[in-house]
Amino acid sequence: MATYTASGENQVSERALHFLKALIERYIRDGQPVGSRTLAKETGLDLSPATVRNVMADLEEMGLVVSPHTSAGRVPTVSGYRLFIDSLLTVKPLEEQEVEAMRRRLENLGDASRLVESASVVLSGVTHMAGVVMLPRHERNVFRQIEFLPLSGHRVVAILVTSDGEVHNRIINSERGYSPAQLEEAANFLNAMFTGQDMGEVRKRLLADLKTTHEHMDQIMMRAVEMAQRVVEAAETTDDCFIAGQTNLMEFNELASMERLKQLFEAFTKKSEILHLLDRCIEAEGVQIFVGEESGYQLLDDCSLVTAPYRIDDQIIGVLGVIGPTRMDYPRVIPIVDVTARLLGAALKKQ
Amino acid sequence: MATYTASGENQVSERALHFLKALIERYIRDGQPVGSRTLAKETGLDLSPATVRNVMADLEEMGLVVSPHTSAGRVPTVSGYRLFIDSLLTVKPLEEQEVEAMRRRLENLGDASRLVESASVVLSGVTHMAGVVMLPRHERNVFRQIEFLPLSGHRVVAILVTSDGEVHNRIINSERGYSPAQLEEAANFLNAMFTGQDMGEVRKRLLADLKTTHEHMDQIMMRAVEMAQRVVEAAETTDDCFIAGQTNLMEFNELASMERLKQLFEAFTKKSEILHLLDRCIEAEGVQIFVGEESGYQLLDDCSLVTAPYRIDDQIIGVLGVIGPTRMDYPRVIPIVDVTARLLGAALKKQ
């Protein structure tokens, strides 16, 4: 009968959890499988190794730890980490001065993308792992101004400035040339129409305009709309994520396989997968963690990802986080990611 | 007497060179130290291993090859490669269709920096090593237009467009605000002054203007000059080099040391050292090669660098190249780098 399964009671005893916590903390510290003797000393309780062994056997039965081979100590499994993270761990709050140092590194940096890039550098620097930051969604952004400038030949450069100080541009090869006056007129037309509007809105209206041919719109305006659409599109697809400190991952011997590392780095340069993953975290309330395979991406099987959304005025506008080996110092990394998200939000608001 | 040195005649015999060539070609093919038996078969000449051994001993005495240990075959030294490259190697010209494929990947890419980036991707893709391209010098570039747009607060974004279609921008925090009209006036002033001028010239004049206070210039114009100076400076320092396919280097087991690879990758992200190195190649007539330590950068001790300058109308405007293990297929890589330089020059000219 189902009640009599080998695993017995699913209630993990209070004490077993205490042991699990100690075991994981120890394992995080020095990366070696933890044996009964060691663990006996580690916990405050004054118990013999034999007793500890019994408890460890229980933990193993529940799938929270495994031993790599018969006569090694135990190592946490993904479920073990999960339980640890969800209900066992005690975070190590950051020193005020650490926070201050980070804040200082996120000040006075001009435009948003420079700020966001620094955030990724800060994250990787403080954690010694890889830091990643997704750029603020441009939807929240406001259309400020568009300009068209002629280049040599029939080429035109379209420049779009948005309220966050970002400048986007795209070169467009038109089949025929336009005079500076025509281009200026086109820009005026678009500026009158869109200045001050939300970028998401702008995008929608441009797309709609492209489809329905307006009889009251002349050739040039049609073309202007098309060019604007192209640069808005460019604004949306440009470098939407910064990753820093990738090389830090080469320091961990649990990730030492060249082959896997290579694939990981390639994913970092392509970015698309990482972006999808981050996207899934954007709705989370606070810090979110994927341990090992939990992410669903094979590339990250040996890694964990700790993320937090960042906001301006309680509006979530992006996500940042840290990628490192499964055996990372969660109690330390979690507050770091959390604080960085707050600092970045604050810095973005200021401008 | 000097004439009786141990190394004897410095004249390397014709035959010895033939052997060296064969040895290096073989070593490039399969990365194993080449023994006398193998080499005897390799060369067309019908000689016994014993004879070959004598010749190899000579080559070793001259420092062109070494054996990693007593009973291994021989491996080329840096001087060996050098001699090979300078006077032995027979390049393998590219198939017309290969060239065509590369050309196609460098077409219709809008602005210069996108083009240059593609060039680095192409290089790395074709050679399976790391491709690097230094951006065209902006000095040759022509000032096209400058604009100042107000942002929130007292911030202003300065936008500079140059003739190569590059758009540079910089956000400037001014201590006091300016009206749109003032900004427009300032831009008009600068455009009238600089449009169509060589960027190098522009930079010089801006610097001069900054130093000498003109009494006929009002506050705003002074400030405009300062802002212009800042954006020109930004234009000069932005991302001056693209590197692609770094991860390819992880495939070579001669570079398998994590530690060294890490340092190498860090140099790639900092870029400055790589840039210095490339800078040294810019004056070379054609393809230039640094084997191993020849580069002078410890990081590249196990690597070789093959570079070529690229030009528009015989004007050298940049350098590109490939970084890979010392044991790389020079006869193939050399024409690839050469051709890519030509193709990039041509593509840049077209726009």
Added chain:
DNA sequence: TGTTAGCACTCCCTCGAATCGAGTGCTAAT
């Protein structure tokens, strides 16, 4: 019933010895 001591056992790791094979340098003969 929970805890503990004792014990046999398993498995990894390291080390040294033995062996193999590739390749060398030298010498003497062609």
Added chain:
DNA sequence: ATTAGCACTCGATTCGAGGGAGTGCTAACA
């Protein structure tokens, strides 16, 4: 000048022994 022959060197592989860390089980104990 070339070559065959030979002793030799050295890395790589294999094997087995010994040690150590840690386990699971059992029986005794509180």
